[in-house]
Amino acid sequence: MTCMTTLASTLQPDACYLALKARDARFDGRFFTGVTTTGIYCRPVCRVRTPKRENCRFFDHAAQAESAGFRPCLRCRPELAPQSLAWSIQDAGSILAHQAARLLDEPEAWSDAAPTVEALAARLGVSDRHLRRIFETQFGVSPLQYLQTRRLLTAKQLLADTDLAVTQVALVSGYASVRRFNAAFAEHYGLSPTQLRKAGGSPTQGVEVRLGYRPPYDIDAMLGFFRDRAIAGVETVDAARRGLARTLAVESAGRIHSGWLAVSFDVERHQLVLRASEGLRAVLPQVIRRVRAMFDLDADPDAINASLHESFPKGDGLRVPGALGGYELAVRAVLGQQITVAAARTLAQRLVDRFGEKIETPVASLDRLFPSAQVLARAEGDALGQLGIVRQRQAAIVGIARAVADRTLQLHAGCDVEATMLALKQLPGIGDWTASYIAMRALRWPDAFPAGDVALHKALGVQGAKNAAREAEAASAAWKPWRSYAVIRAWYGANS
Structure with a gap:
């Protein structure tokens, strides 16, 4: 059953109603239902009595x-739903609108300045009038309305799931x-922030939030990927309990906020449970965004599997592992050039032991940034x-460290992929493989394809070809725009 197209959209109301009746988690975040008798909108997975059609x-x-x-x-709390990300290699208007939405969704794309339509249009190289027209055609709302909803839903989640003061919630929500x-808050929700907190029950101890995802999700494969690359002192993976913990430092408004976080999976609810330390309270929205990217929680398995299932039938639950920071991922990618995963982990461990700052955490095995x-x-x-x-x-x-420190290079999901890859390859020692790997995991580009990867050649059966990279590139044409996921499936199939 399909209740909407992959790109913007023509919703099919009858199909959406069937998904609503079934509380089908595959459609979570792909549409929302407004109920005219209550004035409330819900996710497809909402457990209330199904309204009349x-x-x-x-x-x-x-x-x-x-x-x-x-x-x-x-x-059901719509702020917990995974986001709906659409990708196209043909529709220029859709590409522009969705890139604008990605920039609005990415707090790190704006440093310390609040985004405006004028600044957003300048970043995309178009006029603000053209941007408004394209955005409203694609999403049915203006860029500022879109941003307002994102901010309010972020605030709503923080009010419901944490004990952050209302003043702090307001500031960190933008x-x-x-x-x-x-x-x-009063204009859109008809109640004050403190009333919402009372409606949501007493706040949980500590900072704990829940983040939704769409099934299927191969949790063991994702945690296995991180376990094989884990650096002692920085991160630890508990495969038995399906959890991960690690240290983290986030820069915001000229200040460094450091601490630790731990995640676990609530499989029955299709949610990831995130617990963050006190030191990360002030940058919680950035942390949430990074964790969503790290675990690829916004992926749409139906759209991806439609393109890849025939070639990789055993990989329908696989996601592209991301990173909590693009800079860290880039350094680790360089360390992994032309060597095994185990050898790269050894080098990364030495780097952390020599240069990593010590930090105190309640987790015995976490003591370094x-x-x-x-x-x-x-x-x-x-x-x-x-x-x-x-x-x-x-x-x-x-070279990477200096470019990031000087702010001439940014590595996050809101970046222009082509321009960032070009900038990376202009640095010493960065070639196509490294730039593509960084684009896949740090920039969250779903169509990255490191055509020169030896393990990929072996998985695709082209390692003996005269030009293996060209053969791999040709084979990948059928997997666009989801080649990053094809790479993960090929690697996983070769190792399983």
Whole structure:
């Protein structure tokens, strides 16, 4: 059953109603249902009594439902739904609109400045008038309405799941003042932030939030990927309990916020449970965004499997592992050039032991942060060489660190993929493989394809070809725009 097309959209109301009746988690976040008799909009998985068909209106995005006057359900909580990401290699208008949405969704794309339509249009190289027209055609709301919904849903989640003060919730959700936050909340939701907190029950101890995903999801494969690459002191994976914990430092407004986080899976509810330390409270929205990217929680398995199932029938639950930070991932990608995963982990361990800052956590095995860009930017060649890192990779690591420290290079999901890959390849020691790998895992580009990867050649059976990279590239044409997922499936199939 398909209730909507992969791109924007023509919802099929009758099909959506069937998904709603079945509470089908595969459609979670792909549409929302507004109930005219209550004025509330819900996720397809909401456990309340199914409304009558004639009382239902269906929307592609939460922003559309709110623009139509509906309030979010306090039971199913639309802010927990995985986002609906669409990709195209043909429709220029759709590409522009979705890139704009990605920038609005990515807090790190704006440093310390709040996004505006003018700044967003300038970033995309179009006029603000053209951007508004394309965005409203694609999403049915203006860019500012879209951003307003994202901010309010972020605030709603923090109010319901944490004990953060209302003032702090307002600031970390992107509001310049508590007064504006209270006014927006009252206008859209018809109640004050403190009333919502009472409606949601008493706050949980500590900072704990839930993040939704769409099934199928191969949890063991994802955690296995991270376990094989885990650096002692920085991260630990408990496969038996299906959990992961690690340290993290996030820069925001010129300050470094450091701490630890732990995740576990609630399989029955199709949710990831995130617990973050006190030191990360002020940057919780950024942490949530990074964790969603790390575990690829916003992937749409139906769209991906439609393109890849025939070639990789055993990989329908696989996701593309991301990273908590693009800079860290880039350094680890350089360390992994042309060597095994185990050898790369050994080099990364030495790097952390030598340059990583110590940190105290309640988890006995977590006591180090990954070395910051500022630290590695000043690293002398001899110091890196003593760790067993060859000269070419020394130059690449220092080059990445300096570019990130100088803010001439950003590595997150809101970046322009083509421009960022070009910038990476202009650094010493960065070639096509490394740039593609960074694009796949740090930039969250679903169509990245490291055609020169030896393990990929073996998995695709082209390792004996005269030009294996060209053969792999040709074979990948049928998998666009999901070649990153094809790579993961090919690697997994070769190792299983």
